[in-house]
Structure formats: C-alpha cells, structure tokens
Amino acid sequence: MRKKKIKGSNMILSALQKENVDIIFGFPGGAVLPLYDKLYDDPVKHLLVRHEQAAVHAADGYARVTGKPGVVFATSGPGATNLVTGIANAYMDSVPMVLFTGQVAKSFIGTDAFQEADITGITIPVTKHNYLVKDAAELPGILAEAFYIASTGRRGPVLIDIPKDVFDQEGYFDYNREVDIRGYKPNYEGHVGQVSRAVKAIRKAKKPVIFGGGGLIRAGASEALRELAETAKIPVILSLMGLGAYPGDSPLFLGMPGMHGSVTANYALTEADLIIATGVRFDDRVTGKLESFANNASIIHIDIDPAEIGKNVAIDIPIVGDVRLVLEELVKKLRPGSTDAWLKQISTWQSQFPMPLGSGKNGQSLKPQFVIRELSRLGGENAIVATDVGQHQMWAAQHFVVREPQTFLTSGGLGTMGYGFPAAIGARLAAPDKRVICITGDGSFQMNIQELATVVHNDFDMIIAVINNRYLGMVRQWQDIFYEKRYSYTSMEGSPDFVRVAEAYGAKAFRATTNEEATAAIEKALTLKGPVLIDFMVDPEENVYPMVAPNHSISDIIIGGERI
Amino acid sequence: MKHVLAVLVENKPGALTRVSGLFSRRGFNIENIAVGETLTPGISRMTITVEGSETLIEQVMKQLHKLINVIKVSNLSAEPSVMRELMLIKVRAEVGNRSDIQQIVETFRGKVVDVSPNSMVIEVTGNEEKMEAIKLLLEHFGIMEVVRTGKVALLRGSKITRET
Numbered sequence: 001m002r003k004k005k006i007k008g009s010n011m012i013l014s015a016l017q018k019e020n021v022d023i024i025f026g027f028p029g030g031a032v033l034p035l036y037d038k039l040y041d042d043p044v045k046h047l048l049v050r051h052e053q054a055a056v057h058a059a060d061g062y063a064r065v066t067g068k069p070g071v072v073f074a075t076s077g078p079g080a081t082n083l084v085t086g087i088a089n090a091y092m093d094s095v096p097m098v099l100f101t102g103q104v105a106k107s108f109i110g111t112d113a114f115q116e117a118d119i120t121g122i123t124i125p126v127t128k129h130n131y132l133v134k135d136a137a138e139l140p141g142i143l144a145e146a147f148y149i150a151s152t153g154r155r156g157p158v159l160i161d162i163p164k165d166v167f168d169q170e171g172y173f174d175y176n177r178e179v180d181i182r183g184y185k186p187n188y189e190g191h192v193g194q195v196s197r198a199v200k201a202i203r204k205a206k207k208p209v210i211f212g213g214g215g216l217i218r219a220g221a222s223e224a225l226r227e228l229a230e231t232a233k234i235p236v237i238l239s240l241m242g243l244g245a246y247p248g249d250s251p252l253f254l255g256m257p258g259m260h261g262s263v264t265a266n267y268a269l270t271e272a273d274l275i276i277a278t279g280v281r282f283d284d285r286v287t288g289k290l291e292s293f294a295n296n297a298s299i300i301h302i303d304i305d306p307a308e309i310g311k312n313v314a315i316d317i318p319i320v321g322d323v324r325l326v327l328e329e330l331v332k333k334l335r336p337g338s339t340d341a342w343l344k345q346i347s348t349w350q351s352q353f354p355m356p357l358g359s360g361k362n363g364q365s366l367k368p369q370f371v372i373r374e375l376s377r378l379g380g381e382n383a384i385v386a387t388d389v390g391q392h393q394m395w396a397a398q399h400f401v402v403r404e405p406q407t408f409l410t411s412g413g414l415g416t417m418g419y420g421f422p423a424a425i426g427a428r429l430a431a432p433d434k435r436v437i438c439i440t441g442d443g444s445f446q447m448n449i450q451e452l453a454t455v456v457h458n459d460f461d462m463i464i465a466v467i468n469n470r471y472l473g474m475v476r477q478w479q480d481i482f483y484e485k486r487y488s489y490t491s492m493e494g495s496p497d498f499v500r501v502a503e504a505y506g507a508k509a510f511r512a513t514t515n516e517e518a519t520a521a522i523e524k525a526l527t528l529k530g531p532v533l534i535d536f537m538v539d540p541e542e543n544v545y546p547m548v549a550p551n552h553s554i555s556d557i558i559i560g561g562e563r564i
Numbered sequence: 565m566k567h568v569l570a571v572l573v574e575n576k577p578g579a580l581t582r583v584s585g586l587f588s589r590r591g592f593n594i595e596n597i598a599v600g601e602t603l604t605p606g607i608s609r610m611t612i613t614v615e616g617s618e619t620l621i622e623q624v625m626k627q628l629h630k631l632i633n634v635i636k637v638s639n640l641s642a643e644p645s646v647m648r649e650l651m652l653i654k655v656r657a658e659v660g661n662r663s664d665i666q667q668i669v670e671t672f673r674g675k676v677v678d679v680s681p682n683s684m685v686i687e688v689t690g691n692e693e694k695m696e697a698i699k700l701l702l703e704h705f706g707i708m709e710v711v712r713t714g715k716v717a718l719l720r721g722s723k724i725t726r727e728t
Contacts, residue, residue, distance in 0.1 A: 124582055125589050129632040132577065149632060182727070183574060183635040307626035310619070 005170040008136040008162065009038040012100060015143035016044055018175050021071050023047060023062065023429050025055040029075025030115060031102030034167035036073070047429065047458070050450040052079050054422035056086025057448070060095050061386055061426025064409050067220065069096040069150045070426065076102045077115030080161070081122065085416060088126040090157040092413025093241060094218060096150040097157040105165040106134065120161050128156030136169035141179075148179045153186030154305040155218050186304060190321035190329060197317050198276070198300045199333045205274035205298075207342045208234045211257065214241030214412065215279015215303060215323050222246065222405045224327035225278070232337035235346055237265045239280055241412040244402040254346065255355070258286035259548050260394040263353035263564065266546075266554040268346055272297045279303060279323045282312040283413070284550075292553035302326045355398050356545045356559055365539040368392060368467050371518050372399040375437060375465055378522050383407065383435040384427045388420035388444030391473035394544045396439045407434070418447030421464065425451060428460045435526075436462040442492050443472040452505035455531040463525045464507075464533040466498050469540045477543045481561075502533035509533040566595065567621045568647060568717050570725045571610040571628055572602065572636040579633045583610060586631065592616065592624050596714035607635065607727060611716045638725050640717045647717040650689045652677070653699065656706035657684040665705060672698045683708060 006014070012035060016024070024046045028036040039046055049055045052074045059070025070090075074083055080101040090097050104113040120132045129149050131142045139162075146158040202208060216225055216238075222245050229236050229252050236246045237254050246253055255262030257269055269275065275297045280286070287293040293313060300317040301309050309318040319326050358367035372395045380401055386409040387393040393410055402408040409427060411419040424438035445466050455462060476490040502509035508528055512518040518536055525532040545559045557564050573579045580599060587594045595613040602609045614624055621639065628637045640647070657665050657679070665684060669676055674688035688698055692715075699707065719725065 120578065121581070124578070124585055134577075181632060184632050305630070307623065307630055311623060 003172055003174070006173050007034075007038070007167065008133075008139055008169050008171070009035045009167045011136065011139045011171070011173045012143065013038055013042050013044065014173055015140070015147070015175055016071065018177065019147045020068070024071045024073055025049060025059040025062070025426070026073030027052045027055055027075070027079060028073070029079045029102065031076035031104060031164045032073060032079075032100075032167075033102075034164060035100070035102065035162075046073070047425070047454070049422065050453050051448065052082035053086050053418065054425070054448050054451045054454070056083050056090065056097070056099070057416075057419050057422035058426035059097055060086060060090045060419075061409050061423030062430040063090075063095050063097055063426070064217075064423070065384060065406050065427050065430035067096075067218070067406070069098050069147060072097065072099040074099070074101050075115065076104055076119070077117045079115075080119035081117050084122060084126065087123055087157050087159065089411050089414040089416045089419060091126045091128065093214060093411065094155045095157065096155040098146050098150050099157060099159045101159065101161045102167070103132070103161045103163040106163045109163065119159065123159050126157070127159050130159040130161070132161045133163070133166050136166050136171040139166070139171065140173050140175050144175060144177055144179050145181060148177070149181070149184060153184070187306075187320050188304075188322040188325055190302065190319040190326035194317055194319045195326065195329050195333070198319060198330060201274055201298055201300060201317060202232060202234075202276065202330070202334060203337070206339070207272050208232070208274040208276065208339065209254075209268050209272040210234050210236045210276045210278065211239070211269065211280055212236060212242045212245050212278045213239040213280030216242055216245035217405045219279060219304070219322050219324040220405075221279070221324035221327055224324050224331060227331045228327055228334070231331060232334050233339045233343065234276070234337070235268060235343065237268060239283070239286055239412070240397050240410060242279070243397060243408040244405045247403045248401040249403060254350070256397055258283075258288065258554060259550070260398065260544050260546065261286075261554075262355060262398070263546050263557055264346060264349040266548065266557060267349050269294050270296070270553075270555040271345075275299045277301045278327065281308045284312075287312065288548050288554040289551050292555075353564070358539070358542055359560055366512065366514055366518055366536060368395050368469070368536070368538040368542055369399050370515055371465065371467060371536045371538060372396055372439065374519050374522050375439065376400040378519070379435060379437055379463065379526055382433075383437055384409065384431060386410070386420045386424035386427055386436070386438045388440040389415045389417045390441045390444055391469070391477065391542075391544050392439055392441040392444075392467035394474075395467070400439070417444040420444060421448050421451050424462055424464075425454060425460065428462055438462060438464045440464065440466055441473060442466055442468040442470060442495055442498070445498070446495065449501065452502060452507060452531070456506040459530050461529055462531050464502075464531065466533065466535050467538055468498065468535050469538050469542065470495070471540055474544070480541070480543065481547075481549075498533060498535040507531040507533055509535065511535045511537065513537045565615070565617070565641075567614050567616065567639055567641045568645070568715060569612045569614060569625065569628070570638050570640050570717065571612060571634060572725065572727055573608050573610060574633045574635060575601070575606050575608045576633050579608070582631050582633060583612075583628065586627055590627060592620070596712070598714035598716050600716075604727060611714065613715050635727055636725065640719060644720040645717050646720060647691055647715050648689050649692065649695060649715045650687065650713045651695050652711050653686045653688070653702060653707055654709040655684055655686060655702045656682060656708060658682060661705060665702065668698065668701050674698065
C-alpha cells in the first residue's frame with residue numbers, strides 16, 4: 001500500500017526528525033512562511049536569532065561541539081544572502097551544516113521578483129554542494145543526500161533552496177538515509193602500503209613531530225592521537241583549528257605554529273626530520289614562506305581530502321583516509337619509541353622562549369594576556385570557548401588552556417569577525433552541562449551585538465568577555481609594524497559603553513580596568529546565572545607576539561619588536 | 565604543457581557552472597571546453613583543455629573530483645589518444661578565386677558547406693596544427709569569421725573512459 005502524500009514542508013520536518021535534529025537556527029520571512037507555519041505545531045526546537053548571519057554561526061558552533069550538522073532556516077533574497085558569510089566560514093573550516101532557504105515561487109524565478117536572489121548560484125563556491133528543488137517529488141532524495149554529504153568525508157555546508165510553492169506541493173515521502181551518490185565516495189581506510197611506509201619513517205625518525213589540525217576534531221581522533229604521541233614519544237603541535245585535539249597542559253604539547261604560534265612549535269617544525277601532518281591543510285598562516293618551510297623534514301600527510309595533499313607543500317608519504325582510522329592503524333604497528341635527545345632540545349626552547357605575557361611599557365595597565373589567563377585559570381574547567389577574530393583570538397589561542405576537543409570554537413580559515421558570540425550561542429544549546437565563555441573584541445562584538453537580545457530572552461548562561469582595546473587591534477598592529485604607525489581608520493572611537501548596552505538588553509555586566517578588578521569580575525561572573533558581560537579595558541596598544549611577518553620563514557620570529 | 569581532461573558529469577542543473585566556476589575561482593585557465601551527452605542517459609562528458617604543470621593538473625583533477633556531480637576525471641594527454649576539433653570558416657570568395665579555395669579545402673579534407681556570391685563557409689576537422697595551417701592559407705583571401713567547437717578526445721585502442 002502506498003503511503004499518503006504529504007506537503008514539501010512536512011517532508012522537511014520529517015527528514016529533520018529522521019536525522020535526529022533537535023534544534024533549528026533561523027529567521028522567518030515571506031518565502032519560508034509555509035515552512036514556518038508547519039514548524040508552529042512541530043516539536044522540534046527553533047532558536048530565533050536577530051540576524052541571519054548569527055543563525056549560521058550559531059549552527060556552526062552547535063555543529064563543532066556536537067559533530068552533528070547544524071540546521072538553518074532563512075527566507076529568500078536578503079535572508080539567504082545574509083547567510084553567505086556564515087556559509088563561507090563553515091566551508092573554510094569544514095563544518096557540517098544543512099541550510100534551508102525559501103525561494104520565490106517557481107513561476108517567478110528569473111524575473112527579478114521581490115526578495116529574489118540566486119542563492120544556489122551565489123553559494124556554489126562556498127558550499128560542499130547545493131540544490132534548487134523544482135519538484136517536491138525530488139525532496140526526500142535531496143534531503144537525505146544533503147545530510148549525508150554534509151556529515152561525511154570532509155565535512156561542509158550544504159544548502160537547499162526551496163521555492164515557496166514547492167513547500168506546499170504534495171508528494172510521497174520515502175526517506176532512505178542510505179544514499180548512493182555516483183560522484184561522491186569518500187575514502188576512509190588508509191592505503192596499507194602507505195601506512196607501512198609511515199610506520200617505518202616514524203621508527204627511523206630522530207626528531208619527529210606531530211602537526212595536527214581541525215581534521216582530528218571532526219574525525220574524533222583525539223584518543224588515537226594521544227596514543228600515537230605517548231607511545232612513540234612524539235611532541236604535538238596543533239593548528240588554531242586543532243586546539244583541544246590534544247591536552248593543552250600536556251608536556252608533549254608545544255602549542256600552535258605559524259604567524260602567532262609558539263617559538264618552540266616553529267623551531268620544532270623547522271628542525272624536525274619527520275612531520276606527521278594529520279587533518280591539516282598547510283595554511284599560509286602556518287607555513288610562512290613555503291620555500292623555507294620544514295626543509296629538513298620528510299612529511300607524512302594524512303587527510304580525508306585528497307585535494308589537500310600536495311596542494312601547498314610537497315608530501316613524501318600521502319595517506320588519504322579518515323584520520324582516526326589511519327592513526328589507529330599507525331598506533332597498532334608502532335613500538336614505544338625513544339626521542340629523548342629531541343625532547344630535551346624542545347624543553348630547552350620551551351624554557352628559553354615562554355609565551356610573552358605582554359610588554360611592560362604601560363606599567364599599570366590591564367594586559368589582555370592576563371585576562372585570558374585568568375579566564376582560563378578560574379573558568380577553564382569544563383568550559384567551551386568561542387572566540388571572535390583578531391588579537392583577542394590569538395591571545396585566546398596562546399593563553400587559554402584547551403584540554404578537550406570540540407571546546408575551542410574559532411573562525412580559522414575565513415577569519416570572520418562576528419563569529420564568536422553567535423557560535424557561543426550554538427555551543428550553549430549543544431552542551432547544556434558545560435560553561436560557555438565567549439572571548440571577543442570591541443570590534444568583533446559589534447558585528448553581531450544584536451544577539452544580546454537572543455541570549456537575554458532565552459536566559460542563556462554564558463560569559464561574554466570583551467577584550468576592549470578601543471581599536472581594531474590586529475589591523476592596528478599591522479599598521480604599527482608595517483605601515484609606520486599610520487592608524488588609518490582602526491580606532492573604534494565612538495563605540496558604546498558595552499556595560500550599559502548589555503544592561504539595556506537586560507544582561508548583567510561589569511567593567512574591569514585593573515588586574516584586581518579583572519580577577520574579581522571573572523570570579524563574580526562565574527557565580528551568576530544568565531548572560532554576563534565583562535568589559536575588560538585593556539592596554540590599547542598591546543601587540544600579539546610572537547609574530548612571524550607574512551611570507552617570512554617561520555623560524556624568523558619577532559617578539560616585542562625584536563627579532564630573536 | 566597542455567592537458568586534455570575527460571570529465572564525466574551527472575547531467576544536473578548547474579553542473580557546467582560548477583565546473584567552469586571551479587576553474588575561475590582557483591585560477592586555472594581553461595583553454596577550451598566541449599560538452600555533450602554520453603551513451604549513458606543523464607551523464608555528459610566534458611572535454612577540457614588546460615595549460616599547466618603536472619602539479620597544477622593534479623590539483624585541477626583533484627578539485628574537479630570533489631564536485632559532487634563529477635563522476636570521473638581522467639587525463640587523456642597521459643595516454644595515446646585521438647583529439648579532434650571542428651571549425652567553420654567564413655572566407656571571402658569571388659568567382660575568380662573559388663577554385664583556389666576549393667583546392668586548399670580538398671588538401672585539408674575539408675568541406676564547403678555554404679556558398680554565396682562573395683563568400684564560402686568551410687568545415688574542417690582535425691587537430692590544432694591542421695586548424696592553424698588552413699587558417700593561415702585562407703587568410704590571403706580574407707577570413708570573415710571563425711567558430712570552433714573546442715577539442716574532443718578519446719583514448720586510442722579498445723580502452724574506454726569508464727563511469728566508475
């Protein structure tokens with residue numbers, strides 16, 4: 001007996017149920033009215049944000065914490081185009097996500113109708129795949145494919161654009177999660193021969209280093225990584241995206257490499273004779289000048305995406321596969337190793353070049369590094385941190401001790417100011433048992449400040465730490481170093497009083513201008529329920545060090561204006 | 565070096581945009597592209613000529629392969645293959661020089677497909693050198709317009725570019 005026909009809107013909501021979606025992030029509008037109408041009676045939760053961009057970032061934060069695809073609803077035209085930054089952000093950082101946009105009715109497509117935008121055309125370059133649904137009969141297949149594509153292989157956002165009349169069109173709903181797509185067959189098992197070659201190279205290496213990234217977190221490979229590092233006594237460097245994949249307080253952890261990475265991490269990559277690169281893509285912020293990157297090392301590169309292998313850096317032993325499965329294979333074949341001399345060299349660097357805590361030139365002023373360290377010391381236990389983009393992001397990466405995977409959310413590839421606050425909202429919904437701390441800047445925060453309404457209305461427990469230096473600090477830093485201190489339009493003069501803004505929205509808020517006040521404000525915030533904002537008035541001209549100038553070798557490091 | 569890629573794609577809306585967009589946003593240069601149906605309904609074959617080093621072509625192929633609608637990518641330049649292109653040339657032709665043109669066309673095994681009082685349209689197929697050679701010889705009469713299909717190619721022998 002054939003099942004009853006149902007409407008397109010109902011198909012979508014049924015598919016969400018089958019995919020175990022428990023929350024939708026969205027913002028309604030004309031073209032998605034039929035879908036929102038069905039949502040009115042549906043048990044699935046929906047979080048109403050105040051700007052579509054926040055919906056994508058929140059879904060992104062949710063997806064990074066849970067590993068499940070984040071789900072977004074938005075309307076056609078401006079609703080859809082407001083998603084684009086968030087989609088590009090998720091695409092660059094390989095975050096699983098399924099987005100639904102309403103579209104003008106089929107008969108209006110191509111006529112420049114009210115609130116019409118070609119969102120599938122616009123998002124081809126920033127989605128893993130996308131669809132324009134012309135007939136409700138295609139919907140069940142497309143829905144299953146979208147969730148499958150988003151959450152397998154190298155994760156990424158998938159957008160489904162649905163004309164208003166298709167929401168109301170009826171069809172049969174046969175949903176099969178077992179999809180078979182001819183042009184999409186991710187490879188999970190590493191090539192046996194290449195794995196053996198990697199094992200031999202690791203056994204032979206005198207100065208090996210593991211360089212891991214976001215791929216470790218997406219693949220759930222932390223445990224395998226830990227076994228590899230600890231069995232073979234190999235130190236671990238993590239990219240910004242990889243932070244948390246290995247405990248930040250482990251003696252084998254050397255920090256982040258690259259432009260604002262630790263001196264030890266950069267020296268270790270430069271001196272290593274073997275780099276085991278796992279789930280990384282050798283971004284320019286990591287490698288610095290390519291010609292002088294890791295010239296002494298053979299490189300093993302393990303990644304789910306074959307296109308990343310050999311893209312920027314020549315690879316000696318490529319292994320395409322799921323990094324967790326491949327690392328587990330490696331661990332099985334490895335014997336305990338001894339790298340004592342190398343580890344000794346590394347600990348010498350570590351004691352010689354600790355992470356700088358800030359210049360002393362302004363004496364009494366509150367240092368951003370101190371604020372991050374206090375947040376980590378007092379609130380770091382069982383916490384998820386979401387950062388925005390800029391100086392505070394780098395200080396967070398350098399000074400916040402991240403112990404667990406999926407607890408450090410940051411916009412790595414796209415570098416999206418405005419990401420952190422909504423991502424923290426996603427984290428709040430994803431992990432009710434964890435503390436959520438948003439570390440933001442006075443510039444970034446104003447890019448999605450309207451979401452104060454969302455956190456207050458929903459009474460979300462979270463600390464919003466504004467590292468307020470009254471500048472677009474990272475840009476100012478570059479103007480300081482590379483443009484003779486010509487601070488062209490980087491002053492944030494004219495920003496509001498964030499404490500009063502937060503209070504106007506109904507949140508609690510404090511200001512801290514000294515070390516004592518900072519510590520006290522954090523301690524107090526930790527005891528409070530609901531959203532709490534702390535406005536940390538930090539030294540306005542503090543720079544992020546260490547620093548490697550763009551297109552310089554990563555061993556050519558500047559600290560406090562001096563080459564070391 | 566020039567590489568000729570055979571790309572089998574699902575014939576879905578936007579598939580061509582996805583492929584051509586990939587080339588422009590990653591800074592790969594398409595020299596030419598020809599698209600047509602295959603024996604299998606729903607699958608089209610694109611023949612794409614790209615200029616670049618081995619490393620670049622490897623990256624082009626990997627990136628193409630990541631597109632969900634792309635089923636298979638193979639580099640036909642890496643193996644013996646036949647490559648052909650079709651060109652139509654409109655050339656000035658008066659009564660007095662028609663037979664001269666006719667002779668050139670015959671030498672190149674082309675065809676005259678249209679004649680008017682002062683022009684002729686010539687059809688010629690072949691490889692790139694042949695196209696250039698006939699163009700050079702006809703220039704003397706005055707070429708009014710040229711249109712080319714872009715290269716298509718098949719492997720030599722019984723080997724085929726499979727869909728799996």
